[in-house]
Amino acid sequence: xxxxxxxxxxxxxxxxxxxxxxxxxxxxxxxxxxxxxxxxxxxxxxxxxxxxxxxxxxxxxxxxxxxxxxxxxxxxxxxxxxxxxxxxxxxxxxxxxxxxxxxxxxxxxxxxxxxxxx
Amino acid sequence: xxxxxxxxxxxxxxxxxxxxxxxxxxxxxxxxxxxxxxxxxxxxxxxxxxxxxxxxxxxxxxxxxxxxxxxxxxxxxxxxxxxxxxxxxxxxxxxxxxxxxxxxxxxxxxxxxx
Numbered sequence: 001x002x003x004x005x006x007x008x009x010x011x012x013x014x015x016x017x018x019x020x021x022x023x024x025x026x027x028x029x030x031x032x033x034x035x036x037x038x039x040x041x042x043x044x045x046x047x048x049x050x051x052x053x054x055x056x057x058x059x060x061x062x063x064x065x066x067x068x069x070x071x072x073x074x075x076x077x078x079x080x081x082x083x084x085x086x087x088x089x090x091x092x093x094x095x096x097x098x099x100x101x102x103x104x105x106x107x108x109x110x111x112x113x114x115x116x117x118x
Numbered sequence: 119x120x121x122x123x124x125x126x127x128x129x130x131x132x133x134x135x136x137x138x139x140x141x142x143x144x145x146x147x148x149x150x151x152x153x154x155x156x157x158x159x160x161x162x163x164x165x166x167x168x169x170x171x172x173x174x175x176x177x178x179x180x181x182x183x184x185x186x187x188x189x190x191x192x193x194x195x196x197x198x199x200x201x202x203x204x205x206x207x208x209x210x211x212x213x214x215x216x217x218x219x220x221x222x223x224x225x226x227x228x229x230x231x232x
């Protein structure tokens with residue numbers, strides 16, 4: 001089974017609208033971390049936001065928020081007031097297990113290509 | 119700019135050759151990770167080093183090896199190169215073993231094997 005599933009290969013969104021990028025995950029470990037990264041056309045990977053499995057609140061970072069639904073094993077990224085510069089590939093990733101025990105590799109989804117339309 | 123540096127940015131070489139990719143982590147980060155991004159395999163974890171020691175191994179071929187030096191920079195050695203090794207190779211770093219452990223990625227080395 002896929003550890004991280006991103007079902008939207010591509011999305012087109014009008015500038016200034018909010019957008020939700022879907023991510024579901026699969027793990028039996030009670031301790032895990034979920035991450036979102038942005039990859040613009042230039043190729044670099046940019047860290048956006050993190051959610052820990054024991055965090056009670058949904059993570060927020062500026063215009064980015066993570067809609068964490070633990071029972072449904074989903075960790076959707078919400079971008080508010082989208083901008084042209086948000087056009088990029090977005091990857092959801094998971095770290096399984098507690099940090100510090102050799103469990104720090106990230107498993108990535110296949111990504112969603114987001115295009116913002118002016 | 120993540121603070122992680124990788125050299126070279128691009129590398130073109132022939133099948134059967136050997137190359138070395140270099141990475142310098144962010145100042146203060148002790149962990150270095152290597153990932154491979156290709157069209158068919160996506161982003162795959164290769165190997166992690168923490169303060170000079172190998173910490174975790176992923177889908178790394180036997181033809182590939184890595185090390186982390188006392189100054190914490192890391193090198194990924196790829197030998198007997200095949201066409202299928204063409205990919206974008208990322209190095210990432212993170213601080214210590216506590217906290218959220220977000221990994222900061224370098225700009226990548228794009229390897230083309232001809």
